Structure formats: structure tokens, C-alpha cells
Amino acid sequence: MRHYRRLPWEQLRDLCRIDGSHSTLAISADILIIGCAIAGAILWLPWWCYPAVLVVLGSRQQGLIVLMHEAAHGKLFRNRRWNDFTGEVILAWPLFISMFSYRANHCAHHRHMNTELDPDWVRYLTPEADERQNWTYSRTQAQVLWPLLKDLLGFGTLSQIKRVIRLAKPRNHDPRRNSPEADRAAELRFGRYPAAAVWVFRLALAITLTVTHAWLAFLLYWVVPALTMLKMCTRLRLLAGHFAVFGGEGIRTTLSSPFEKFLLAPHNIGYHVEHHLYPAVYFSRLPELHSELVARGDYDGSLPFRLTHGYRGLIADWSRTAEAQRATQQDVRKMANSQV
Numbered sequence: 001m002r003h004y005r006r007l008p009w010e011q012l013r014d015l016c017r018i019d020g021s022h023s024t025l026a027i028s029a030d031i032l033i034i035g036c037a038i039a040g041a042i043l044w045l046p047w048w049c050y051p052a053v054l055v056v057l058g059s060r061q062q063g064l065i066v067l068m069h070e071a072a073h074g075k076l077f078r079n080r081r082w083n084d085f086t087g088e089v090i091l092a093w094p095l096f097i098s099m100f101s102y103r104a105n106h107c108a109h110h111r112h113m114n115t116e117l118d119p120d121w122v123r124y125l126t127p128e129a130d131e132r133q134n135w136t137y138s139r140t141q142a143q144v145l146w147p148l149l150k151d152l153l154g155f156g157t158l159s160q161i162k163r164v165i166r167l168a169k170p171r172n173h174d175p176r177r178n179s180p181e182a183d184r185a186a187e188l189r190f191g192r193y194p195a196a197a198v199w200v201f202r203l204a205l206a207i208t209l210t211v212t213h214a215w216l217a218f219l220l221y222w223v224v225p226a227l228t229m230l231k232m233c234t235r236l237r238l239l240a241g242h243f244a245v246f247g248g249e250g251i252r253t254t255l256s257s258p259f260e261k262f263l264l265a266p267h268n269i270g271y272h273v274e275h276h277l278y279p280a281v282y283f284s285r286l287p288e289l290h291s292e293l294v295a296r297g298d299y300d301g302s303l304p305f306r307l308t309h310g311y312r313g314l315i316a317d318w319s320r321t322a323e324a325q326r327a328t329q330q331d332v333r334k335m336a337n338s339q340v
């Protein structure tokens, strides 16, 4: 990034150190909360607590996905095989996704951020992208909140399932490189387990659910949260990081309260400016890195970094961005009219 002054190497090396025991604790905590929430819902809680349980479960599923993101960067464990096994089998497969496919997408996203080679940018912001209007946010607060509410209520489930199936193949992460050869190239570069392995995993899951008569519980406490709360959290996370930031050309860090962190921004995923500047920094050290960047004045406005406080601030920020965009468009029209 132009005019950006990098941190000293010694300081960075310390921030990049992987703490495997912290990673284990983070994964275990998310799984434990999921287990407790499901057990509580089945054994003790009245049926009307189900929406609250669903919110907790979806938020922890996002926690697991954020940790899968760390594994895709190779930053969960120092041992690469264990890192990849955990990312793929423990964190990705239970949610019917692949860390290896995600890694192919995510490396291109980091390398070509906010350009036509960035798969996320292409997927959501090109003129032919589905739902483009929901990602540009030149809109009112109600219009900003509506797509999030629709996610939470489970609208668009069929298209979500289709998207998950499509994105299992690395080539479909980038619509411009979707020849079958792209899968092979991605496998060689980013790794992949044999296709048979994932089917053995799914078969074992199906047998376990059948033997334990747990299909309904699986649907209610795993599939439904993934198609509602997790879907909303994913949209919010993507929007917060890159979209509606200076017309789609910047990055945003969203600082949040402990409650917001638990529900919406687990494992420091809100520190998105810091993550993009230094993707090798270990996720638990991102707040330290953030303090360093603030102290250096990196958020003083000379760089395309935006700092937003809280998720209410984020919604307001999107609307302000929208107002700024509308104002700019009006200025352009006024200038054009005055020149006629």
C-alpha cells in the first residue's frame, strides 16, 4: 500500500508467533458452548428459548469459521499438517465447507483486495453480481438492516445451500477462472484431501445421527442456526471489513464491546485493517497491533483505513457513507448541469 510505513521486523516477529495452546482453547471453548447450548435446550430450557439458543449456536459457528480462516492462513498451529487437519476436518467439514477451497479464494482476496482479481469483490460488486444493491449500501438505515433481518429469518435458504455446494470446488470461488483445470491447480498450490475422505466423514455423521436418533436435533441445533444466524454474521463480517468503505476501496476495523465480540466478531475478526496489513500476525495479538497503529497515526485519515466503534456505529457509518455517496452524486450532477 502506497505511503505505508511498515513496523520493525523484530516487533512483527513477536506478534506473528503462533500460540497453539491458545488456538486449542479457542476451538474448545466454541465447541463447549455449542455442546452446553444444545444440551440446555434439549434437557432444561422451555421451547420459547429456542430463538436465543439459535443466536448463541450461530455465533459460535461463526467462531469456528473465523478459526478456520486462521487455519487457512496457516496461523492456527505451527505444525502445518495438524493446522490443515484441524482447519479442514474439525472446523470446515461439520459446516459442509472446505478450508482448502476457502484458502484458494482467500489468498486471492488478500493479494488483490478490492480489485477485479479479488473473488469477494467480484462476487458481490460487479454489475452482474446477485444482490449487488445489498453490498453497495447507498441506502437508508432500514434498507441496510433489511438484508440482515432476512438472513436471520432464513430467507434465501435454497440459494445459500446452492452456494455452499458450488463453493466446495475451488474453481467456483472465482467466476473468471472456472475451468476444471483450476481445481487441479488449486489442489497443487493450496492442498486438498481426497474426495473420498469427506464422503467417509459424511457417512459416519449420517450413521451416528441415525443410530442415536438425532436427525431432528441436528436439524434444529446445527443446520437451522447455520442457515440463519451464521448467514447473518457472515454478511455482517464481510460488509464490516470491506464493503461501503470509501466506495469499496478501503478497509475497516470495527471495535466492539465484549458482548458484540461474543455474538458478532469472535476471535478478533473485527481488526480487519490490521489483519490485511499483516496477515501473518497471530489472531490473539491483533488488539496490540491495533494500539500500535493508532499510536503511529495510521488512522489519521491519510490512508484508506476506517475505524468504527461498535455495530450500531457500523450501521450509522454505512448510512453516512451512503449519504456521502449521494451528496457526491448530487455535486457531480450539479456540476454537469452548470456546464450545460
Ligand SMILES: [Zn+2]
Binding pocket: 069, 073, 106, 110, 275, 279
Ligand atoms: Zn485473511
